[in-house]
Amino acid sequence: MSLRILVGCKRVIDYAVKIHVRPDNKGVVTQGVKHSMNPFDEIAVEEAVRMKEKKLASEILAISIGPQASQDTLRTALAMGCDKALHVNVDEKSFETLVPLQVSKILAKVAQQEKIDLVILGKQAIDDDCNATAQMTAALLNWPQATNASKIEPKDDGKVLVTREIDGGLEYVEYKLPLVVSADLRLNEPRYATLPNIMVKKHPLNLLKAKKKPIDKKTPKDLDVDLTPRMEIITVQEPAKREAGTKVADVDELLTKLKEAGRI
Amino acid sequence: MNRYSTILRRCLPRFSSSSACFNSTLVIADHTEEALLPLALRTITAAKQIGNPITCLVAGPKIDAAVETLKKVDDIEKILTVESDQLKGWLPEVMTDVVLNAQKQFNFTHIMSGASSTGKNFAPRLASLLDVSLISDIVGIKNSETFLRTIYAGNATMELKSLDKIKLITVRGTAFDPVSIGSANVAVEKLSIEANAQENVKWINSELTKSERPELTAASRVVAGGRGMKSGENFKLLYDLADKLNAAVGASRAAVDAGFVSNDLQVGQTGKIVAPELYVAIGISGAIQHLAGMKDSKTIVAINKDPDAPIFQVADLGLVADLFKAVPEINEKIDKYMSK
Numbered sequence: 001m002s003l004r005i006l007v008g009c010k011r012v013i014d015y016a017v018k019i020h021v022r023p024d025n026k027g028v029v030t031q032g033v034k035h036s037m038n039p040f041d042e043i044a045v046e047e048a049v050r051m052k053e054k055k056l057a058s059e060i061l062a063i064s065i066g067p068q069a070s071q072d073t074l075r076t077a078l079a080m081g082c083d084k085a086l087h088v089n090v091d092e093k094s095f096e097t098l099v100p101l102q103v104s105k106i107l108a109k110v111a112q113q114e115k116i117d118l119v120i121l122g123k124q125a126i127d128d129d130c131n132a133t134a135q136m137t138a139a140l141l142n143w144p145q146a147t148n149a150s151k152i153e154p155k156d157d158g159k160v161l162v163t164r165e166i167d168g169g170l171e172y173v174e175y176k177l178p179l180v181v182s183a184d185l186r187l188n189e190p191r192y193a194t195l196p197n198i199m200v201k202k203h204p205l206n207l208l209k210a211k212k213k214p215i216d217k218k219t220p221k222d223l224d225v226d227l228t229p230r231m232e233i234i235t236v237q238e239p240a241k242r243e244a245g246t247k248v249a250d251v252d253e254l255l256t257k258l259k260e261a262g263r264i
Numbered sequence: 265m266n267r268y269s270t271i272l273r274r275c276l277p278r279f280s281s282s283s284a285c286f287n288s289t290l291v292i293a294d295h296t297e298e299a300l301l302p303l304a305l306r307t308i309t310a311a312k313q314i315g316n317p318i319t320c321l322v323a324g325p326k327i328d329a330a331v332e333t334l335k336k337v338d339d340i341e342k343i344l345t346v347e348s349d350q351l352k353g354w355l356p357e358v359m360t361d362v363v364l365n366a367q368k369q370f371n372f373t374h375i376m377s378g379a380s381s382t383g384k385n386f387a388p389r390l391a392s393l394l395d396v397s398l399i400s401d402i403v404g405i406k407n408s409e410t411f412l413r414t415i416y417a418g419n420a421t422m423e424l425k426s427l428d429k430i431k432l433i434t435v436r437g438t439a440f441d442p443v444s445i446g447s448a449n450v451a452v453e454k455l456s457i458e459a460n461a462q463e464n465v466k467w468i469n470s471e472l473t474k475s476e477r478p479e480l481t482a483a484s485r486v487v488a489g490g491r492g493m494k495s496g497e498n499f500k501l502l503y504d505l506a507d508k509l510n511a512a513v514g515a516s517r518a519a520v521d522a523g524f525v526s527n528d529l530q531v532g533q534t535g536k537i538v539a540p541e542l543y544v545a546i547g548i549s550g551a552i553q554h555l556a557g558m559k560d561s562k563t564i565v566a567i568n569k570d571p572d573a574p575i576f577q578v579a580d581l582g583l584v585a586d587l588f589k590a591v592p593e594i595n596e597k598i599d600k601y602m603s604k
Contacts, residue, residue, distance in 0.1 A: 015553070019416045028420055099397045100388065126533065128415055132388035132398045135356065139389040144357050144465040147385050150527070161468070166381040167481075167536075169528050171353060171470035176463065185517070185534055186527060230397035234410060234423040242559065245580040247571075251593045254565065254583050255601040261580075263485075263542040263563050264509065264602050 001154055002058040003177070005048045006111050007082065008103075008121040008133065009064045010038040011073040015126055025235045027096055037073045040122025042080075043183040046190035047152060048120050049081035056154050059083050061114055065103055067092050071215055078210035080191060085215040086110060090227065094220075097229040100128075102220070104136035109223045111141060116178065123148050123182040134182035144175045150186040287408065289316040289374040291340070292323070292363060294382060295330035302482045303378035303435075304330075305442035308339055310435045311376050312443065313405040317341045319370065323362050325352045331452060338446040345452060350459040353467030356386035358459040363390055365457040372430070374408070379434040387434050396428035403439035417533040417556035437481060438539035438560060473526050475513075480529065483512035485542040488531055488558070491518035492547020492568065492587055499524055501591045502546060508598050514538065514558075516548045532557035547587050550575025567591065 013019060014034040022029050037045075051057040062077035064070035065088040074085040088106055090098060111119055119138075124131035138145035146152075150170070151163035160175045165184045220227050248254045258264045289311045293304040304320075311318045318339060322330050323346040334343055346362050363386070367375070375390070377383035379401045391398040403421070404412030410425045411433065480486065487506045489499055499513070506513045514531040515524065531538055533556035543561035548554060550566070550573055558564070559578050566579035569586050576582045583590060 013416070018552070019419050021420055028416060101392055101395070101397045104392055124534070126417060129413075129417065129533065130388075130398065130400050131384050132391070132400055135385065135388035136392035136398070139360065139392040144462070145385070145389065147356075148381065165527050166470065167528065169470060169472040169526070172468040173353070173355070174466045174468055176465070179464075186521075230427055231399075232425040232427060234425055236415070236420050236422050239414070239418065239421055239559075242564075242578050242580075245564070245576070245578075245582060247576070247582045247584060250585075251583070251590055251597060254581055255594065255597060257581055258542070258563070258565070259601045259603070261563055262603075264598065 001056045001158065003051065003056060003117040004115055005051065005057050005060045006107070006114065006116040006119045007041070007044045007048045007060060007062050007077065008107060008119070009041045009045060009062050009073050009077045010122070010125045011035050011064060011066055011070045012038045012125055012127040015039055021236050021238050025237060026233050027236055035069065035072075037076050038122050038125045038127075040124060040126070040183055040185070042190040043185065043187050044120040044122050045077050045080050045082060046188050047183060050188065051154070052081065057118075061086060061110075061116070063088065063107065063110060065098070065106055066090050066095055074215055075210050078213045082213075084213060087215055087217050088223070089217060089219050094227045097231060097233065098227065099230050100130050100132035100136050101230060102225060102227055103133050104140055105225045106220060106223055107133070107137045108140035109225065111137070118177060119180040121180070121182050123184050134180050138180035141178070141180070143178050143180055145180045145182070146173060146175055147182040148184040149181050150184050152181060152187070287316040287373040288370065289314055289318050289376060290363075290366065290370070290372040291318055291320045292375070292377040292383070293320050293330060293334060294378040294380050295322060295324060295327070297324065297326040298329055300330040300333040301378070301380070302442050303380055303437040304334070305337070305445070306437040306440045307376055307378045307435045308337065308443045309440040310402070310405060310433075311374070312339055314374055314408050316374060316408070319344060319372070321346070321363065321366055323347075323351055323359065324354065325349050333445060335450045335452065336445045336448055337443055337450065338448045339443050340450055343450050343452045344455050346455050346457060346459070348459050350461065353470065354382045354386070355462065355465055355467055356389045357462050357465050359386040360389045360393060361460050362457060364393060366455060367394070374431045374433065376433045376435055379436050383434045387432060391432040394430055394432065396430045396432050397426065399424070399426055399431060399433045401434055401436045403436050417552050418559065419552065419556075436537060438537055473528055477506055478510065478512045480512045480514055480531070480536050481538055483538070484540050485509045485511035485544075486514050486531070486538055486540045486558070486561070487511045487544045487546065488514035488516065488548060489519050489524065489546050490516035490548030490554075491522060493519060493524055496524040498588075501588075501595070504595050505544070505591060505598070508595065508602070509542070511542070511544075516551070516554045545575050545579070546591060548575055549573045550578065
């Protein structure tokens with residue numbers, strides 16, 4: 001098997017950052033805030049790299065769709081082992097109303113142009129929490145979709161057995177390539193993902209190599225994808241704060257208070 | 265003549281094209297082969313808030329149990345059914361075909377499904393085939409085109425107006441109460457649409473966690489454990505407490521990753537979203553991603569030995585204590601406090 005893999009890498013506010021709503025209530029503050037690769041996308045990249053290490057894949061193309069700074073995210077993907085990268089530049093304004101439908105149109109177009117066999121994406125981005133891009137991309141390509149994958153097992157006959165996480169447990173589905181997969185948390189443990197500093201110390205060569213790898217640049221227009229907004233953001237608000245609770249001294253006080261509140 | 269056809273008749277004189285003449289909502293009912301799921305009844309509540317006549321679609325390999333329950337719901341006009349072995353596992357590639365065919369016949373303006381793992385799987389696929397955006401996991405409805413959903417792990421709420429002609433929506437069950445099951449006898453129409461045979465995907469089987477306890481997202485009480493439980497064996501303490509409370513058991517990602525319990529018990533941004541009457545977090549620090557899944561619970565109790573754990577910032581009642589002492593003591597004493 002010698003697959004050509006496309007992996008999606010979204011640049012998002014780092015998962016550990018406490019976000020703040022902008023004063024104009026049209027979005028959250030992103031200026032001067034730490035950004036990283038979406039954690040689910042790191043898992044997608046890791047899976048692609050492992051497939052290449054097992055000689056199942058011949059080439060991995062990393063793609064990021066967003067403002068200029070998305071190229072930082074692509075450098076990370078290249079340092080993790082992707083072969084080349086494509087940045088589809090979307091200006092800040094269009095990025096605010098960019099929806100998975102538009103992202104998936106770009107991904108589908110690139111997958112066709114690049115003769116991709118397998119698209120691996122994260123199951124959701126931790127900023128918009130949509131959980132839709134993989135499904136939409138699969139539909140546009142008329143390929144099957146293996147979402148929430150926790151195990152991907154390519155077979156000799158060109159089929160792929162995927163273990164999927166579903167409500168209530170797991171399910172096993174067999175697919176024929178080409179295929180779109182979305183990665184769940186338990187698919188793998190990404191190298192470098194949690195300790196980026198160690199990456200620099202232990203793998204300086206990878207980073208140097210990553211700097212030399214090509215990042216191709218395109219615009220949605222080049223790919224004939226229309227970014228006219230599909231939604232209007234009316235407001236973005238912080239959720240209602242919970243009132244401060246009380247600490248109880250012991251188990252008896254806890255149970256008494258729960259009974260008074262009618263919860264037990 | 266049922267209400268559905270009355271409405272159809274009423275609007276015919278005003279419009280020449282019959283099928284697109286009024287707003288109508290399709291609810292794709294979440295169900296198993298054995299029963300209608302509570303999520304379906306919650307999705308119908310959301311559909312009611314949009315205000316259109318509601319049609320429900322029950323599609324699956326076995327549908328009788330779900331249809332029997334749904335028939336009694338007063339709030340719906342009509343039930344469409346598709347029963348086929350090809351729907352085993354509710355493969356999105358097949359489900360999409362079924363719903364698209366229904367859409368071609370009836371031109372719904374709103375299509376809704378619960379944000380279950382099934383709904384999250386097929387609804388986006390359907391959306392892009394209809395060339396509309398997906399409005400996923402909504403927690404509120406302002407009007408027929410304006411919806412509320414959370415972003416950034418529940419740390420912000422976005423109100424958005426959809427500009428698409430068809431509103432395709434998945435519904436967060438915990439944000440809506442279920443409609444009651446009445447005594448209606450809703451008309452059932454069997455759709456003569458066959459799912460296309462899929463050559464490139466084959467459902468093999470599933471392994472579902474068997475439990476006597478209530479289902480996590482529907483339970484009125486949830487007892488959840490985190491890394492502080494230290495081992496899977498120690499979860500026995502939580503199971504005992506859950507049984508006394510008739511509660512479901514949940515877990516933080518740390519507990520799942522450490523292998524204490526299975527993945528489907530995970531509560532949080534990437535797991536289940538719950539909003540029970542009572543949520544008891546035991547040995548859970550309260551990371552943003554976990555809070556995303558439980559902070560709309562009515563009463564939150566935290567038991568943690570670290571007084572600075574972030575979970576105490578959202579807990580109504582906090583007990584700073586060693587859980588291995590506190591939980592056995594609760595198990596011993598709780599019967600005295602429980603209301604009969």
